[in-house]
Amino acid sequence: MPTLSIKDVPEPWAEALRQRALRNHRSLQGELMSIVEQAIGGGPLPPAAGMVAEGVATEEIDRARPRIVGYDKRGWPIVRQGWKTPEQVVAELRRKYPEPVHDQPLGADILRQERDSR
Template structure:
């Protein structure tokens, strides 16, 4: 299979591509191949600048979402009934 090489890529583009690859659980090579394949098979679906912008902002990894949730909910929920009480009530209702 032939190989491609891209020279003189700006550092910020590389950072964006690495972030996008990480968010998609791919290697940098895998992400580049996926992008090129998508553009070739579905022309007009991906604009280069838009893709890099999306990789930088607006999309979060599950780790980022979990961290934000932990910061918002520092204390556990204590006002409701214990799970054992709910289970007993359910069993008694049968």
């Protein structure tokens, strides 16, 4: 990826950017990337050459990037990281484990037995 550099930034601007990054719980680099992303329209970035596997949709790449989905009561951003929805996780687990396990003890039973052995 190319590297961008900004020279001769006035100190008040640099400090304001550092404070903004702190408020948003980001590094200065992350805050600057967020500002640039907003400036170019906030749309999904084109995938880097050689970085995308065959058959991966741009929508999946966009979902892989952390994004702010809301703010908590203190005003801190709620960041969604990851690209799988709960439905996708459940479907993946059902494919991986199609039959429930019946012959094994439950986790609660194991903990109870461990506790009672003391």
